[in-house]
Amino acid sequence: MAHGIDEVARVAGVSTATVSRALRGLPNVSVATRERVRSAAAQLGYVASPSAASLASGRTRTIGLLTPWVNHWFFSNVIEGAEQALRAQGYDALLHTFEVSRKVPRLRVDPDVLRRRVDGILVVGFPLDDSEVVSLLGLGHPMIFIGSSVPGQVTVRLDDLATGRTATQHLIDLGHRRIGHISGSPDDITPFSPPVARRRGWLAALADAGIPADPQLEVHGHFDLDGGRESMHQLFRQCPDVTAIFAASDEMAMGAILAARDLGLQVPQDLSVVGVDGHDLGELVRLTTMVQPAVEEGAKAATLLLELIAGGAVPGDVVYQTTLLDRGSTGPPRAAHGM
Incomplete structure (x- = not known):
């Protein structure tokens, strides 16, 4: 006859909470304790039932995952990492997307779509305003932000300031002085958002090198390939002497490379380009980039959320x-080209 979790806890000499954590692979359980619990469970024939555990605890074993996109590299990779970590612990993900468009305002987050359906919430790269954060916290569930941070909330993110500074310094070290920047949306002014911090890194590297920051060298690419291409054409019109670009994402960087090709320019001979992400398709255009471990970030956030739960x-x-990662889309500048 199989025994319950209480008997496993008694034989292993630990609490029932520790038994649950050990068998689910959650952190803060020593290797010795985990093995003792597993041995006791095997000896007693105890097998945890996810459905029974959910009924007993009142939990759904589902995590709400809020994201503006699923078809952009960063978001899809974070979601993949989060889902892998959740599945390993017997949790499901409830994906809820909000259309973000240049043409229409974004719909506000409605907490009712998650009410009584989830045990916790992951917010992926979503710059929420204060009232939206408060409404989600009102659900009473743990919440973790990935990418865009919110003061007072647990966040898994990049060092975006250092990323922008390093990418720009790479171009400066190659001899560039007219270095443009393709950022996200002009409406994204939240101090803790990735594009704002990456822009600060661009400005900081220029200042450290004694290079004046020309406002005409900054354009907005809305974090997609088409936006990067359009904004690069705009930048060429504004500053035909630009020799290098730091784009805040690989998709915008690849758009910038396409714009250069539209105009008969060569990369990196006429224009050096560096992005951020480590996009799988970047290899096709030999894109130099600041690589981030997006899958790992998603898995880490999911693991931390389960720990909070x-x-x-x-x-x-x-x-x-x-x-x-230098793939070859950056090099020393040659004489400024005309348009």
């Missing part, structure tokens, strides 16, 4: 660093 303590800010 289990009553554990987690760090308030988990910061990942990027790594410069």
Whole structure:
């Protein structure tokens, strides 16, 4: 006859909470304790039932995942990492997307779409305003932000300031002085959002090198390929002497490369381009980029959220660093070209 979790806890000499954490693979359980619990469970024939656990605890074993897009590289990779980590612990993801368009205002987050349906919430790259954050917190569930941070909330993010500074410094070290920047949306002014921090890194590197920051060298690409292409054409019209570009995402960077090709320019001979992400398709255009571990970020956020649901303590800010990957889209400038 199989025994319950209480008997497993008694034989292993631990609490029932520790049994649950050990068998679900959650952190803060020593290797020795985890093995003792597993041995006791095997000895007693105990197998945890996800459905029974959900009924007993009142939990749904589902995590709400809020994201503006699923077809952009960063978001799809974060979602993949989060879902892998959740599935490994017997949790499902409830995906809820909000259309973000240049043409129409974004719909506000409605907490009722998640009410009584989830045990926790992951917010992926979504710059929510204060009232939206308060409404989600009103659901009474743990919440973690990935990418865009919110003061006072647990966040898994990049060191975006260092990323922008390193990418721009790479171009400066190659000899560039007319370095443009393709950012996200002009409406994104939240101090803790990735594009704002990456822009600050661009400005900081220019200032450190004694290079004046020309406002005409900044354009907005809305984080997609078409936006990067259109904004690069605009930048060429405004500043035909630009020799290098730091784009805040690989998709915008690839758009910039397409714009250069439209005008008969060569990369990197006429224009050097560096992006951010590590997009799989970047290899096709030999895009130099600041690589980030997006899948790992998603998995880490999901693991931390499950820890919070289990009553554990987690760090308030988990910061990942990027790594410069030189694929060949950057090089020394040659004489300024005319348009």
